[in-house]
Amino acid sequence: MMALQKVDTMRISSQKDTSRLTFKDFQEAVSWILRGGYRLQLRSDGVVEVCHSLPGGRLVTQDILDALTPFYREFKRRLKKPRGWPRNVELPKWWSDIALGFTITRARASECPECGFPVAILVDFDMWNEWRCPQCGVIAEPCLPNIKTVS
Numbered sequence: 403m404m405a406l407q408k409v410d411t412m413r414i415s416s417q418k419d420t421s422r423l424t425f426k427d428f429q430e431a432v433s434w435i436l437r438g439g440y441r442l443q444l445r446s447d448g449v450v451e452v453c454h455s456l457p458g459g460r461l462v463t464q465d466i467l468d469a470l471t472p473f474y475r476e477f478k479r480r481l482k483k484p485r486g487w488p489r490n491v492e493l494p495k496w497w498s499d500i501a502l503g504f505t506i507t508r509a510r511a512s513e514c515p516e517c518g519f520p521v522a523i524l525v526d527f528d529m530w531n532e533w534r535c536p537q538c539g540v541i542a543e544p545c546l547p548n549i550k551t552v553s
């Protein structure tokens with residue numbers, strides 16, 4: 403089974419791209435995805451779909467899928483609904499922008515005071531944690547210091 407799949411139909415292009423797309427690590431792949439306006443979505447069958455979300459939609463080529471495939475397991479781990487996300491609420495369509503760009507440790511049912519989104523997510527900023535609204539980004543609760551043991 404292919405781990406990653408494109409959403410749009412790939413058109414056959416006559417021009418050959420000589421430089422193959424490669425990423426040295428997960429972070430580099432993520433910055434490329436976010437900068438380029440690509441979005442990933444985890445399907446219930448475990449396939450990660452790749453699409454382009456900005457106006458003028460770029461093609462998702464086999465070259466892109468090949469370059470992203472080494473990071474499939476990490477994508478899948480991050481794209482899953484976080485622990486505590488209510489079953490009856492779908493992830494927003496921009497979920498991959500948040501899930502790839504931030505470390506989200508938990509979620510819980512909590513209505514946003516600004517936009518009414520029914521879920522809040524706990525974002526780990528390394529030194530502190532914040533409950534944020536995944537729709538409008540507002541801080542849903544005062545931030546909590548992240549107590550970590552110093553080795």
Ligand SMILES: [Zn+2]
Nearest residue numbers: 514517535538
């Ligand atoms: Zn909100």
